[in-house]
Amino acid sequence: MNARGLRHYVDDLxxxxxxxxxxxxxxxAAQIRTxxxxxxxxxxxxxxxxxxxxxxxxxxxxxxxxxxxxxKQAAPKQNTTRxxxxxxxxxAAAAAVAAVSIDRAVTGSPTEAPAASSAxxxxxxxxxxWQRVAASSEVPDGxxxxxxxxxxxGFVRRVxxxxxxxxxxxxxxxxxxWFDAPDDRLRCxxxxxxxxxxxxxxxxxxxxxxxxxxxxxxxxVDGVIEVFAPPHPDQPA
Amino acid sequence: MTAQNDPVSPRPLRAxxxxxxxxxxxxxxxxxxxxxRTLFARVGNRAxxxxxxxxxxxxxxxxxxxxxxxxxxxxxxRATARTVLAAxxxxxxxxxxxxxxxxEQPPDSEEAISTAPRRVAQVxxxxxxxxxxxxELRFLQGSSIKxxxxxxxxxxxxxxxxxxxxxxxxxQVNDGGKS
Numbered sequence: 001m002n003a004r005g006l007r008h009y010v011d012d013l014x015x016x017x018x019x020x021x022x023x024x025x026x027x028x029a030a031q032i033r034t035x036x037x038x039x040x041x042x043x044x045x046x047x048x049x050x051x052x053x054x055x056x057x058x059x060x061x062x063x064x065x066x067x068x069x070x071x072k073q074a075a076p077k078q079n080t081t082r083x084x085x086x087x088x089x090x091x092a093a094a095a096a097v098a099a100v101s102i103d104r105a106v107t108g109s110p111t112e113a114p115a116a117s118s119a120x121x122x123x124x125x126x127x128x129x130w131q132r133v134a135a136s137s138e139v140p141d142g143x144x145x146x147x148x149x150x151x152x153x154g155f156v157r158r159v160x161x162x163x164x165x166x167x168x169x170x171x172x173x174x175x176x177x178w179f180d181a182p183d184d185r186l187r188c189x190x191x192x193x194x195x196x197x198x199x200x201x202x203x204x205x206x207x208x209x210x211x212x213x214x215x216x217x218x219x220x221v222d223g224v225i226e227v228f229a230p231p232h233p234d235q236p237a
Numbered sequence: 238m239t240a241q242n243d244p245v246s247p248r249p250l251r252a253x254x255x256x257x258x259x260x261x262x263x264x265x266x267x268x269x270x271x272x273x274r275t276l277f278a279r280v281g282n283r284a285x286x287x288x289x290x291x292x293x294x295x296x297x298x299x300x301x302x303x304x305x306x307x308x309x310x311x312x313x314x315r316a317t318a319r320t321v322l323a324a325x326x327x328x329x330x331x332x333x334x335x336x337x338x339x340x341e342q343p344p345d346s347e348e349a350i351s352t353a354p355r356r357v358a359q360v361x362x363x364x365x366x367x368x369x370x371x372x373e374l375r376f377l378q379g380s381s382i383k384x385x386x387x388x389x390x391x392x393x394x395x396x397x398x399x400x401x402x403x404x405x406x407x408x409q410v411n412d413g414g415k416s
Contacts, residue, residue, distance in 0.1 A: 012282070013281050014375060014379075017282065017284070018284035019282065019285075021328075021329040023331055024331075024332070027405075027408065029334055030408040030409070030411065031404050032330070033335055033408070033411065034404060034408040034411045035281065035376070035404060036280060036335060036353075037278075037356055037357050037411070038353075038372060038376035039281035039282070039376055040278040040281055041356075041358075041376075042378075042379065043354075049274060050270065050273075051286075055287050055290075056269055059265075059287075059291050059294060060262070060265060063265060063298060064262075066295060066298070066299065067261055067298060067299070200304075201304050208300060208302040208305070209304035209305060210302065210304075211302065211304075
């Protein structure tokens with residue numbers, strides 16, 4: 001029994017303060033539960049049921065700080081608190097995602113989403129140049145033409161007559177993609193991830209979907225298709 | 238669960254739905270309010286609800302891939318909130334006081350956020366008048382012990398005893414009704 005701990009806990013709830021920890025027994029736990037429900041059933045302004053705007057703004061700022069430094073591959077941060085690690089790696093959380101996704105375990109028809117919402121962004125190297133990837137005649141409508149510049153590999157194709165290019169490297173762990181022409185999709189040999197020609201993820205079997213493929217800047221000049229790419233690793237600029 | 242980490246076991250192939258969020262900020266704007274309310278309904282005070290809400294988003298946003306659908310993102314946030322709340326009770330009172338249940342309803346629906354108003358109404362209905370009145374005054378209307386005593390025409394000391402007994406009885410009724 002811990003009558004004092006319980007009394008303080010309920011008092012703090014009633015005063016809108018953060019209650020102090022103690023070790024309740026079963027019946028005290030039941031009373032705390034009831035007190036919390038009574039408090040939560042309260043209606044009206046200044047009740048605490050809706051989040052304060054200042055809190056939302058402040059949390060937004062903290063999240064922005066965290067998200068700016070986020071590496072592409074979500075690596076556990078060294079200085080995370082024990083509880084964050086616990087949550088971040090929680091099998092329960094991952095399983096919940098898997099569970100809600102399981103009814104989607106169908107190979108849906110590869111409908112193409114607008115590029116804006118599907119692309120991971122554009123690959124724009126710091127020190128790039130226009131490099132030939134194909135003759136115009138090699139890329140007719142509907143064909144996915146592979147290229148490898150040494151620094152970047154990918155696929156170029158025509159959409160409404162204009163050339164478009166995506167990276168040919170899986171965004172999960174970097175395996176090289178191949179084009180499955182009958183299914184009109186890029187496939188990863190490692191974990192069965194597949195991507196639309198636009199770069200959008202079509203199927204995967206990972207706990208969380210990998211990012212879509214980056215697009216490359218491409219142009220067509222004098223019967224040649226060129227991609228804006230970094231220099232070949234053997235011939236640094 | 239173990240299949241998650243086993244690279245040789247076959248895993249279901251998943252199609253990626255089209256309705257998703259464009260960036261993490263959209264995830265936050267769209268879901269912060271219901272996550273907070275879900276937690277407030279289970280801790281009963283703003284300070285803890287704010288801390289736990291922050292923990293949920295700080296933990297959940299980084300590993301989140303935006304190709305998930307809105308429904309998947311919400312289920313993931315609710316699952317994360319469940320883990321965060323369970324850790325909170327372990328650390329403060331050493332036992333689970335409230336939890337975030339598995340439910341059929343969407344996580345942002347009123348029924349999923351809190352069943353407290355419905356449960357409280359049921360419990361209060363079963364209590365003797367004086368007990369119901371003191372709980373309504375103190376917990377629902379936010380009256381001070383002095384104001385409540387005056388309202389009921391009793392001394393402050395008696396109001397304290399009445400509140401204490403009323404909460405004990407309400408807890409017995411409430412827990413008896415638990416499935």
